[in-house]
Amino acid sequence: xxxxxxxxxFMAVPILIGIATITFLLNFVFVPGDPxxxxxxxxxxxxxxxxxxxxxxxxxxxYIQYGRFVGNIFRGDLGISYxxxxxxxxxxxxxxxxxxxxxxxxxxxxxxxxxxxxxISAIKPNSILDYLFMTGAMIGVSMPVYWLGLILIVIFAxxxxxxxxxxxxxxxxxxxxxxxxxxxxxxxxxxMTRSSMLEVIDKDYIKTARAKGLSEKVVVIKHALRxxxxxxxxxxxxxxxYLLGGTVLTEVTFSWPGVGRMAIDAxxxxxxxxxxxxxxxxxxxxxVVNLLVDLSYGVLDPRIRYD
Amino acid sequence: xxxxxxxxxxxxxxxxxxxxxxxxxxxxxxxxxxxxxLGIVGxxxxxxxxxxxxxxxxxxxxxxxxxxGEILFKGENILNKSMDEFRKIRGNEIAMIFQEPMTSLNPVxxxxxxxAEAIQLHQGLDKKEALKKAVGMLEKVGIPAPExxxxxxxxxxxxxxxxxxxxxxxxSCNPELLIADEPTTAxxxxxxxxxxxxxxxxxxxxxxxxxLITHDLGVIAEVADKVAVxxxxxxxxxxxxxxxxxxxxxxxxxxxxxSIPTLEGDSGRLEPIEGNVPDPFSFPEGCKxxxxxxxxxxxxxxxxxxxxxxEKGHDVRxxxxxxxxxxx
Ligand SMILES: Nc1ncnc2c1ncn2[C@@H]1O[C@H](COP(=O)(O)OP(=O)(O)O)[C@@H](O)[C@H]1O
Ligand code: SF4
Ligand SMILES: [Mg+2]
Numbered sequence: 001x002x003x004x005x006x007x008x009x010f011m012a013v014p015i016l017i018g019i020a021t022i023t024f025l026l027n028f029v030f031v032p033g034d035p036x037x038x039x040x041x042x043x044x045x046x047x048x049x050x051x052x053x054x055x056x057x058x059x060x061x062x063y064i065q066y067g068r069f070v071g072n073i074f075r076g077d078l079g080i081s082y083x084x085x086x087x088x089x090x091x092x093x094x095x096x097x098x099x100x101x102x103x104x105x106x107x108x109x110x111x112x113x114x115x116x117x118x119x120i121s122a123i124k125p126n127s128i129l130d131y132l133f134m135t136g137a138m139i140g141v142s143m144p145v146y147w148l149g150l151i152l153i154v155i156f157a158x159x160x161x162x163x164x165x166x167x168x169x170x171x172x173x174x175x176x177x178x179x180x181x182x183x184x185x186x187x188x189x190x191x192m193t194r195s196s197m198l199e200v201i202d203k204d205y206i207k208t209a210r211a212k213g214l215s216e217k218v219v220v221i222k223h224a225l226r227x228x229x230x231x232x233x234x235x236x237x238x239x240x241x242y243l244l245g246g247t248v249l250t251e252v253t254f255s256w257p258g259v260g261r262m263a264i265d266a267x268x269x270x271x272x273x274x275x276x277x278x279x280x281x282x283x284x285x286x287x288v289v290n291l292l293v294d295l296s297y298g299v300l301d302p303r304i305r306y307d
Numbered sequence: 308x309x310x311x312x313x314x315x316x317x318x319x320x321x322x323x324x325x326x327x328x329x330x331x332x333x334x335x336x337x338x339x340x341x342x343x344x345l346g347i348v349g350x351x352x353x354x355x356x357x358x359x360x361x362x363x364x365x366x367x368x369x370x371x372x373x374x375x376g377e378i379l380f381k382g383e384n385i386l387n388k389s390m391d392e393f394r395k396i397r398g399n400e401i402a403m404i405f406q407e408p409m410t411s412l413n414p415v416x417x418x419x420x421x422x423a424e425a426i427q428l429h430q431g432l433d434k435k436e437a438l439k440k441a442v443g444m445l446e447k448v449g450i451p452a453p454e455x456x457x458x459x460x461x462x463x464x465x466x467x468x469x470x471x472x473x474x475x476x477x478x479s480c481n482p483e484l485l486i487a488d489e490p491t492t493a494x495x496x497x498x499x500x501x502x503x504x505x506x507x508x509x510x511x512x513x514x515x516x517x518x519l520i521t522h523d524l525g526v527i528a529e530v531a532d533k534v535a536v537x538x539x540x541x542x543x544x545x546x547x548x549x550x551x552x553x554x555x556x557x558x559x560x561x562x563x564x565x566s567i568p569t570l571e572g573d574s575g576r577l578e579p580i581e582g583n584v585p586d587p588f589s590f591p592e593g594c595k596x597x598x599x600x601x602x603x604x605x606x607x608x609x610x611x612x613x614x615x616x617x618e619k620g621h622d623v624r625x626x627x628x629x630x631x632x633x634x635x
Pocket of ligand 1: 331353370
């Protein structure tokens with residue numbers, strides 16, 4: 001298992017270098033112009049600008065800039081932001097708790113809501129509750145996150161005035177963004193849990209469990225659910241990319257001061273190092289969470305061996 | 308008189324599906340005495356599994372429903388009990404093992420946990436004591452190195468070993484009745500013989516009554532005391548094992564006996580019954596076996612025979628049993 005983690009981590013290195021290369025090159029394709037001039041506006045005198053360019057190594061040949069960029073990444077140095085003049089890594093770390101809080105609470109909502117709805121639907125298929133949940137889930141998977149976010153804002157913040165429009169700090173601030181981000185995941189999880197439970201509940205070992213005299217509750221929760229969750233994990237895994245993108249959109253919609261919003265701000269301000277840093281960082285997070293998803297299979301299913 | 312542990316009277320279990328009503332079990336009666344082994348034999352689709360699932364109250368509802376009859380366990384009708392009451396009997400006084408050892412154990416729990424679960428539930432032992440008892444049971448069913456095996460998962464065991472685990476689990480609470488639905492069908496021949504031998508040994512040790520379901524008369528000959536032959540959701544003949552093989556009175560039973568391959572391999576005598584069990588929607592109006600029976604008459608096509616007492620302890624459901632000589 002440990003060797004598996006180490007091997008997977010090593011496999012992540014070329015992926016990260018690839019992403020670093022792409023972000024490095026993309027800057028030249030999509031953000032033409034002199035970054036220092038953009039950052040300083042039009043009122044820097046040419047001598048100062050030249051000094052900053054020299055200081056930042058922007059006058060060096062491209063391959064030297066690239067080599068330095070990649071080398072620094074592995075030292076945890078993501079460069080200095082053009083706009084704030086602070087280390088990018090530090091800025092990301094500052095924003096990380098907000099993003100983590102949003103992502104984790106939305107995931108908790110998604111799992112609690114999705115798994116519960118899926119179980120109820122599966123043990124009483126074609127009941128009113130089943131139709132209700134599955135219709136909800138169908139709407140949920142097809143609803144864009146920013147759209148849902150705006151609707152939630154209109155209903156709960158503007159019309160009912162019970163929750164803040166956006167911002168950060170209290171539990172009340174967290175409610176709407178976490179729901180906006182969690183609903184789509186919940187919908188996916190609910191659908192997968194339902195179909196997976198329906199399949200598992202017909203298995204022979206469920207009959208064995210009933211034949212032992214166990215109560216339906218134990219049969220469903222202990223014997224069926226753990227097996228049914230294995231494919232649900234896959235769904236969560238395939239939705240990770242979406243979760244990442246959704247986090248960025250949600251942060252923007254709700255003025256949530258996370259890494260995602262910082263990335264968008266960086267794009268607007270053409271803050272190269274900050275763009276590169278946040279993209280790389282999000283990619284690294286994606287890889288780590290993917291690995292965690294991978295490992296959670298082993299926790300649920302003893303047939304899986306990591307070797 | 309020996310004491311009746313299970314008595315099934317006029318059991319009717321039907322399935323209500325879109326196409327209509329499947330009368331999978333339609334008026335079945337039999338009884339099992341303490342420590343006795345009743346074999347229930349018949350081709351696939353004759354209602355054996357539905358009968359055994361009915362006794363365990365494991366019929367999926369909907370679409371299935373026990374529409375009539377009673378199932379007396381130690382004199383009490385289990386169908387009148389609430390599910391909560393019956394759960395105290397299920398897995399405890401009545402236990403069951405199934406046909407597919409490969410899929411009957413939960414893949415995500417260790418076999419020790421799965422055996423201990425029943426012991427904890429019914430005998431009130433704590434987890435540690437229950438696991439210790441589970442090791443003892445594994446030893447009893449002939450699993451080598453039980454202290455290690457108890458921590459293994461089902462996928463680490465062969466089919467034969469898994470069926471032994473199922474037997475250990477079923478017997479862990481000392482049931483008075485064991486229902487075994489085709490316990491050896493999925494296993495290869497040598498393993499089959501071992502499992503049957505094991506069941507015989509344990510039956511003698513624990514004095515457990517067994518309801519043994521099989522489509523294989525050879526298995527019946529090995530272990531059963533009494534036999535009920537089922538066809539089309541009914542019992543068509545019922546008697547003790549010796550009489551059944553020596554003096555079968557129903558043409559279907561005779562057909563089954565003739566289709567047992569013998570060790571000598573005199574394949575000339577091997578005559579499988581022609582045709583298949585018709586699907587439950589196209590059974591003949593009269594005797595359900597009429598479309599396959601070599602002795603069928605016009606009466607058989609229109610009038611359904613009743614289960615009659617041919618001799619003491621020998622019932623048969625055939626219009627013509629008195630006129631047929633089916634002895635070999
Ligand atoms: N869940 C079900 N729904 C509909 N029909 C069923 C169901 N279970 C069993 N049956 C029908 O009941 C009949 C008897 O089945 P079964 O008892 O399994 O036969 P066997 O003697 O092979 O064990 C078959 O015709 C089968 O199609
Ligand atoms: S009743 Fe008629 S058809 Fe049915 S088994 Fe007897 S002889 Fe054959
Ligand atoms: Mg069967």
